[in-house]
Amino acid sequence: MIRCIAVDDEKPAMDLLADNIGRVPFLQLVGKCRNTAEAYECMRNEQVDLVFLDIQMPGITGMDWLKSLPTLPMVILITAYEQYAVEGFAVGVTDYLVKPVPFDRFLKACHKAHEIFLQKKNSIPPLPNPVSRDFMFVHVEYRQVRVNFSDVVMVEGMKDYVKIHLDGLRPILTRMSMKAIEEKLPESIFQRIHKSYIVSVPRIREIKKGLALIGEHEVPVSDHYKEKLEERLGL
Incomplete structure (x- = not known):
């Protein structure tokens, strides 16, 4: 199942897009966003494989937002303007749809994304490198503080910050996304x-x-992560 979000500031366009996504069996809509700020927040808190993105929106445009991302998910641009197609493919988007979009053309773009998704999923990943160190440094009030992995009990997301709970020590609050700290912690x-x-x-x-x-x-376990956790614990 491809987890996707829709980003469009016009409600009629959003409603149509959400309806089209619902008609594709391998897509799961996990977020509807009115602007790129909401999209970024959603991507921080959810696993997002595919973004359906309008270009012309208030504030930062969809194209400028894509260029600002450190890593690019699969993106299907949906816009009323044809002139951004070359720029879009140069950035690395999966497909480019011009409104109004016939459903058969929408479905073709989705199948293209599905093929890419399956290729990535079925590819044999390289063996993970052994953890080369047993600590990390995090930024706390104008200084870098060392955190030993062995001391970390859990990490709690708090909007733009994370709280690192430590065994026998005071928690550490640092400005970082959950996604960023997850990448620092050894799997x-x-x-x-x-x-x-x-x-x-x-x-x-x-x-x-x-x-x-x-x-x-007592920490909640969401349905999205429950199966993987139980498998790891042998339950």
Whole structure:
């Protein structure tokens, strides 16, 4: 299933786009965004494989927003303007649709994205490099603070910040997205179990009714991450 978001500031266009997405069996709409700021927030908190994006919107345009992203998901541009096609493909978009979009053309673009998605999913990933260090540094009030992975109990997302809960030490609050800190933490130890929580798997003491007991903390386990967690714990 391809998890996607729709980004368009016009409600009629958004409603039509959401309806078209709902007609494609391998797409799951996980967010409807009125602008690129909402889209960015959604991508911080959700796994997003594909973005359906309008170009002309208030504030930063869809094209400028794409150029600002450090990594680009699959993107299908949907716009009333033909002149951005060359620029769009130069940026690396999957397809470019001009409004009004016939459903058969929309479906063709979705199948193109599906093929790319399956190729990535079925490719054999390289063996992960062993963790070369057992710590990271995070920015806290104009200084860089060392955090040992062995001390981390869990990480809690708090809008533009994350709170790193440590064993026997005061929590650390740093301005960082959940996605960014997830990339810093070794997968061999940590796992995301909710859009707002990453936990140290060896510290999980109990699982019950959608909750994980980590130390003295009861942390929610969302349905999206439940299967992977149970598989890892051998449940």
